[in-house]
Amino acid sequence: MLFYKFTPLADPDAIRLWQRALCESFDLKGRIIISKDGINGTVGGLLSNIKKYVRATKEFAQFKEIDFKWSEGVGDEFPRLVIRVRDEIVTFGKPDEIIVNQDGIVGGGTHLKPSEVNDLVAQRGDDVVFFDGRSAHEARIGRFKNAVVTDVATTPDFVSELESGKYDHLKNKPVVTYCTGGIRCEVLSVLMKNRGFNEVYQLDGGIVRYGEEFADSSLWEGSLYVFDKRLKIEFSEDAKVLGNCDYCGSSTNQFRDCANLDCRCLFLVCDNCTSKTPKITCPSCRAKSSN
Numbered sequence: 001m002l003f004y005k006f007t008p009l010a011d012p013d014a015i016r017l018w019q020r021a022l023c024e025s026f027d028l029k030g031r032i033i034i035s036k037d038g039i040n041g042t043v044g045g046l047l048s049n050i051k052k053y054v055r056a057t058k059e060f061a062q063f064k065e066i067d068f069k070w071s072e073g074v075g076d077e078f079p080r081l082v083i084r085v086r087d088e089i090v091t092f093g094k095p096d097e098i099i100v101n102q103d104g105i106v107g108g109g110t111h112l113k114p115s116e117v118n119d120l121v122a123q124r125g126d127d128v129v130f131f132d133g134r135s136a137h138e139a140r141i142g143r144f145k146n147a148v149v150t151d152v153a154t155t156p157d158f159v160s161e162l163e164s165g166k167y168d169h170l171k172n173k174p175v176v177t178y179c180t181g182g183i184r185c186e187v188l189s190v191l192m193k194n195r196g197f198n199e200v201y202q203l204d205g206g207i208v209r210y211g212e213e214f215a216d217s218s219l220w221e222g223s224l225y226v227f228d229k230r231l232k233i234e235f236s237e238d239a240k241v242l243g244n245c246d247y248c249g250s251s252t253n254q255f256r257d258c259a260n261l262d263c264r265c266l267f268l269v270c271d272n273c274t275s276k277t278p279k280i281t282c283p284s285c286r287a288k289s290s291n
Contacts, residue, residue, distance in 0.1 A: 001050055002069040002208060004040040004089065004183040006104040007062045012036055012085045019057075020083050026053045029078035030228075033089045037100040039063065040089040040183055042227060044077040062102075069181055069208045077228035090183050093156040097194060098187060109177060109189030109200035114210040117176055117203055118218060129170050133158075133179035133188045134225070140268060141232060141243040141253040142207075142222030144178060158188060162195050174199045180224065182206035211235035223253045231255045231266070245270040246283050258282040 009015055012034045019032055023043060028050070030043030043053070050070075058064050087095045099106040112120065121128050130147035132139050139149040148170070150161050161167075175197055177185035185202040192200050203210060207224055214220065215236040222242040223232040232253060241251045245268055252270040259279035267282040274280055281289070 001044065001054075002042050002071075002181045003066050004038065004181065004186075005063055005066045006038040006089075006100045006186060007102060008100055009034065009036055009038060009062070015039065016083050016085050018060075020081070022053055022056050023081050023083070026050075028053055029081045031078070032083040034083070034085050035087060035089045037095075037098060038089050039066075042078075043081075044073050044075075044228065067182075067205060069205065071208070071226075071233055073228075073230065077230060079229075088187075090187055091155055092158060092187050092191065094159060094187075094191060097190060105186050105190060107190055107193060108186055109175075109193065109202040111204040112176065112201050113204050114213045117201075117210070118214070120174065120176070120201070121219065124174055127173060129173050129175045130219075131167075131170070131175050131177045131188075131192075133177050133185040137266070138180075138225040140225075141241075141255070142220070142224050142239075143242070144176075144219050145221055147178075155184065159191060162191060168196075171197050172199070174201065176201045176203060178203040178207060178210075180206050180226070181208050216240065225255070243268045245273055247273040256280065258285055260285045 015034050026045060026049035028043045028045040030041065032039065032041035054068055058066065130144040132143055132147050132149045135152055135154065136149055143149060152158055152161050175192065177189050177200065179185045182203065182205050189200045189202045207220065210220055211224060216238045221240050223234050223239055225232055232255065241253050243253045245252045247269060250270045252268055254268065255266045256269050256274065258265045258267065259281045263282060263285050265282040265284065269280060
């Protein structure tokens with residue numbers, strides 16, 4: 001289950017203790033980040049326990065309207081429970097630019113529901129620009145048609161990328177920002193508007209909500225990268241395979257961990273290349289070992 005809420009929290013550490021007690025009582029694992037500006041989490045467990053967690057979390061007035069997004073797992077998506085308090089619930093490195101009130105982030109892009117995104121494209125055609133708020137790594141296996149995918153490796157890289165001038169030609173175009181569940185483009189849209197992008201929208205509920213409504217029959221293509229053991233999900237059996245194996249170049253959407261335990265790299269590798277060795281390393285580690 002994926003969720004977030006931008007709302008002022010007077011005592012983030014008290015929220016952390018309460019959330020830990022809830023998750024432990026319902027045997028949930030995953031990651032939750034809390035700050036003075038709200039909460040951001042992904043947790044997994046038995047469906048019955050997830051439902052109990054949702055009910056208990058919504059009893060807190062400021063979390064009553066959280067949009068919880070569900071997907072089916074296999075039961076071991078997360079190895080443990082991690083709950084932390086940080087300066088930002090999604091780390092762009094610009095906490096001073098983020099203002100939050102009871103209604104959420106102040107000064108962000110206009111929220112568009114999935115059907116409204118399609119309406120915008122129908123009305124304004126190729127003038128609409130989809131701007132991926134995820135890393136280039138995530139976009140390798142799925143993205144909106146003709147989307148702008150930046151070179152960023154981590155979320156804080158977006159600031160320098162926006163200030164590089166590469167995207168100044170988009171500042172007077174309608175730009176639709178999108179990300180997995182919606183939280184990153186909440187912040188990204190503020191950063192873009194603060195840097196002169198004049199018409200900024202954000203996909204309400206992120207790719208998850210769009211995929212639930214339109215699957216692979218409209219503007220989304222490929223698989224969705226997710227931050228758990230599954231690594232990806234599809235919205236239908238008709239999902240396109242957009243990725244390419246980092247070894248042979250054949251089509252694949254399967255990420256794998258590098259067998260080198262000192263390397264945290266995820267890379268794309270097809271089943272054929274995987275079958276050739278029991279411990280396959282990423283191209284960078286493989287190159288080092290052959291030198």
